[in-house]
Amino acid sequence: MFSQGITAMFLTGFSGLLYQILWIRVFSTLLGGTTLSISCVIAHFMLGLGLGTAWAPKLLRRSFRKEIPLYSYCEFAIVLVVCASFAILTGNTESITHWVRDFSGPSLMSHFLLTGVFIFPATFLMGLSFPVISYKFSEASQHQWLYAVNCLGGAVGAFLSYTVLIYFAGLENTLAMGIGLNFLAGVIFFRHKFQNIPTEAKTNIPDHHSLDEGLSARTIKIWAVCLSGLSGFFVLSLEQLWFRLASLLLGGRVYVHSLVLAVLLLSLFLGAALSPRWKDIPVRSQVSRLINLLLFAVFSVSVGFLFFNHTMALAVDLVSPYHKSLHFVFAVALLVLAIVPGVILGLCFPLSLRLIQAGESSALARTKSLSRAIYVNTFASVLGSLLATYVLFRYLGTVNSLKVLCAALLILALFGAIQFTQGARRGLTVIFGLLLLGFVTLKPLSLNSAETVLFEAEDEFGYLSLVQLKPYPAQPELTRWAMFNNFSSLVAPYGFEKTKVVQKNLALYPALFSKDLNNVLVVGMGYGLTTEAFVQLPVQQNITSVELLPLVLRAQSEMTFKNNDYLKDPRVINIAADGRSYVALSGKKWDVLTVNVDPYGVGTTHLMSAEFYKIVAQNLAPGGVYAQLLFGSQHSIQALINTAKQSFPYYKILPGYDYDGIIFLGKMEPFTSWDAARWDRAEKLMPSRSWDQDGLNTPGDFDIAEKVANSWIEYIRREAGVNDAIVTDDNLLIEKSRTSATDLFLNYPRDY
Numbered sequence: 001m002f003s004q005g006i007t008a009m010f011l012t013g014f015s016g017l018l019y020q021i022l023w024i025r026v027f028s029t030l031l032g033g034t035t036l037s038i039s040c041v042i043a044h045f046m047l048g049l050g051l052g053t054a055w056a057p058k059l060l061r062r063s064f065r066k067e068i069p070l071y072s073y074c075e076f077a078i079v080l081v082v083c084a085s086f087a088i089l090t091g092n093t094e095s096i097t098h099w100v101r102d103f104s105g106p107s108l109m110s111h112f113l114l115t116g117v118f119i120f121p122a123t124f125l126m127g128l129s130f131p132v133i134s135y136k137f138s139e140a141s142q143h144q145w146l147y148a149v150n151c152l153g154g155a156v157g158a159f160l161s162y163t164v165l166i167y168f169a170g171l172e173n174t175l176a177m178g179i180g181l182n183f184l185a186g187v188i189f190f191r192h193k194f195q196n197i198p199t200e201a202k203t204n205i206p207d208h209h210s211l212d213e214g215l216s217a218r219t220i221k222i223w224a225v226c227l228s229g230l231s232g233f234f235v236l237s238l239e240q241l242w243f244r245l246a247s248l249l250l251g252g253r254v255y256v257h258s259l260v261l262a263v264l265l266l267s268l269f270l271g272a273a274l275s276p277r278w279k280d281i282p283v284r285s286q287v288s289r290l291i292n293l294l295l296f297a298v299f300s301v302s303v304g305f306l307f308f309n310h311t312m313a314l315a316v317d318l319v320s321p322y323h324k325s326l327h328f329v330f331a332v333a334l335l336v337l338a339i340v341p342g343v344i345l346g347l348c349f350p351l352s353l354r355l356i357q358a359g360e361s362s363a364l365a366r367t368k369s370l371s372r373a374i375y376v377n378t379f380a381s382v383l384g385s386l387l388a389t390y391v392l393f394r395y396l397g398t399v400n401s402l403k404v405l406c407a408a409l410l411i412l413a414l415f416g417a418i419q420f421t422q423g424a425r426r427g428l429t430v431i432f433g434l435l436l437l438g439f440v441t442l443k444p445l446s447l448n449s450a451e452t453v454l455f456e457a458e459d460e461f462g463y464l465s466l467v468q469l470k471p472y473p474a475q476p477e478l479t480r481w482a483m484f485n486n487f488s489s490l491v492a493p494y495g496f497e498k499t500k501v502v503q504k505n506l507a508l509y510p511a512l513f514s515k516d517l518n519n520v521l522v523v524g525m526g527y528g529l530t531t532e533a534f535v536q537l538p539v540q541q542n543i544t545s546v547e548l549l550p551l552v553l554r555a556q557s558e559m560t561f562k563n564n565d566y567l568k569d570p571r572v573i574n575i576a577a578d579g580r581s582y583v584a585l586s587g588k589k590w591d592v593l594t595v596n597v598d599p600y601g602v603g604t605t606h607l608m609s610a611e612f613y614k615i616v617a618q619n620l621a622p623g624g625v626y627a628q629l630l631f632g633s634q635h636s637i638q639a640l641i642n643t644a645k646q647s648f649p650y651y652k653i654l655p656g657y658d659y660d661g662i663i664f665l666g667k668m669e670p671f672t673s674w675d676a677a678r679w680d681r682a683e684k685l686m687p688s689r690s691w692d693q694d695g696l697n698t699p700g701d702f703d704i705a706e707k708v709a710n711s712w713i714e715y716i717r718r719e720a721g722v723n724d725a726i727v728t729d730d731n732l733l734i735e736k737s738r739t740s741a742t743d744l745f746l747n748y749p750r751d752y
Contacts, residue, residue: 013153032578050378052127075186148272271346503529515623631661
């Protein structure tokens with residue numbers, strides 16, 4: 001029976017993390033790929049698990065008329081609830097969008113309520129699973145193994161979700177796999193029935209934790225419950241830090257989040273798998289060893305501090321900012337800063353389970369103690385995650401947040417050493433801890449990898465810097481600047497003439513064909529060059545710039561290498577928001593709507609899908625024009641053009657960067673000829689340039705440029721072998737089309 005329980009817990013761990021990744025994906029589409037929407041998903045995931053776990057003992061105390069497969073019923077119920085959740089979410093996106101737009105309260109409340117309705121019921125049922133299945137087993141070591149394999153299943157599910165399943169199977173098939181695993185877990189354990197025993201007989205389970213060492217049972221249980229909560233708090237707080245560090249070192253790829261989750265859960269699995277080896281060790285010795293492990297965890301981080309600055313300096317190429325490659329030191333840094341501490345912290349919770357259950361002599365009492373430990377751990381995890389995301393990062397930054405959490409762990413270890421160790425060992429432990437505390441707090445660390453930094457700041461989205469690049473070999477006389485978020489280049493380096501020309505053309509081209517210029521929306525601000533170009537046009541009402549990263553808006557005024565007068569124009573409105581959700585929820589009609597985002601960045605697929613283009617088409621004013629810069633691999637460009645063509649019956653393809661992308665224009669009405677375009681509007685943006693620095697000044701010049709761009713697209717269509725049926729959508733097809741082994745190993749050869 002235990003082997004079946006092990007299998008069932010692995011399957012449910014696997015499916016649970018699949019659902020979390022899928023919920024994050026779906027709600028990022030509906031509400032925006034912001035920290036707020038993602039944190040609401042994670043909060044409800046953890047709260048549901050915690051409350052479900054807390055309620056499990058009450059369920060087990062209820063009277064059943066006959067024996068029932070309670071665990072299997074939970075798994076079957078999860079299947080039904082998850083199916084309903086995703087069916088409603090994906091089938092009623094327009095209604096949900098209207099509800100969010102019309103909600104009168106703050107966005108935090110609307111996000112929290114909406115995610116809770118669709119996530120909490122399923123995660124509440126998931127929370128029941130562990131205590132219910134543990135009720136069937138008597139040994140605390142068995143509970144530890146159940147927890148361990150559940151973490152292992154979650155690690156495998158998290159890793160495979162983005163890197164394999166969603167990429168190559170799509171959202172629907174990945175969801176079907178998760179549902180199938182839950183159903184299989186229920187079937188495996190279906191023969192094992194549950195029946196309430198009003199007064200349970202005590203079982204003769206040997207208690208390996210002798211409490212005659214001068215420690216009362218109450219002291220041990222209080223310490224163990226605190227340990228359970230603190231381990232959850234620190235693990236989730238550090239998870240946010242590890243995610244930030246992984247993003248800095250590995251790049252802002254869409255799969256980094258699932259990779260960090262996988263490593264975290266694998267660490268918890270290793271810790272939990274090691275914990276049964278301590279079952280015969282007395283309580284005081286066990287706690288003493290745990291204190292030493294906490295000290296070693298901080299010591300491991302301290303080793304990482306020794307080469308932290310060197311590691312950060314290698315994380316970004318200041319000559320070719322789009323180039324990123326793996327370094328051996330990255331693996332060492334993540335090992336000592338994240339993986340080793342993760343394994344050690346992974347020991348804390350399963351060890352606390354054994355201590356909390358010490359002295360309990362009935363299955364129901366042990367399950368009740370187990371539930372208490374889990375929900376304390378879960379709620380502390382939510383608190384730790386939110387505190388790190390919204391307080392520590394915002395006010396302290398990555399480095400100081402890491403120092404604060406390490407210092408807190410050291411203080412906890414020192415407190416435990418004073419209480420639970422004796423004699424010379426106590427003195428040595430305290431001295432070692434104080435030395436570590438001094439090193440951790442006083443060691444100077446920096447994320448800055450450049451000599452010249454105009455702007456750097458951190459918030460919940462990451463570390464943003466505006467730095468001067470090193471000389472470009474082909475044009476050493478150029479002074480170039482780059483904007484990085486988590487060491488990923490957000491836009492092409494500033495300094496090349498073509499960067500300014502392409503951003504200007506993103507305003508020029510649609511202005512020539514739009515019926516009116518009353519309301520203009522720019523999605524993706526970058527250096528503000530497109531907004532600056534629109535300011536020179538006769539826009540009648542407002543020019544709204546929407547940028548996901550608030551720090552990009554703050555950095556605009558710090559760009560002393562360019563003219564920032566456009567920021568003083570009363571028509572310019574800068575808004576920090578997710579572009580897709582803003583277009584869907586604003587309720588406005590736009591005369592011109594432009595999008596310029598990196599197709600290889602985190603979450604930007606939301607702005608390049610068939611579903612998004614339908615939203616744009618619905619929110620264009622009569623005669624309005626949509627413009628988007630499309631670049632990347634030949635396969636990606638062709639797939640993106642195929643997709644945009646489906647929503648815009650009339651379109652034009654014009655030059656973007658030099659044979660590396662195009663500007664797509666879409667309309668719901670026919671375009672005029674080049675001769676009939678509104679040249680009177682564009683006077684201040686003329687002349688412009690096309691590929692190979694060809695001048696654009698007359699209608700004939702623009703007509704030739706369009707023909708050249710279309711010829712190039714036709715050429716890459718033949719080369720890439722992409723037919724019109726290949727499109728991008730919210731099912732991650734575009735991400736699948738871009739994924740390759742070189743992408744997974746961060747080999748980005750393309751550069752400016």
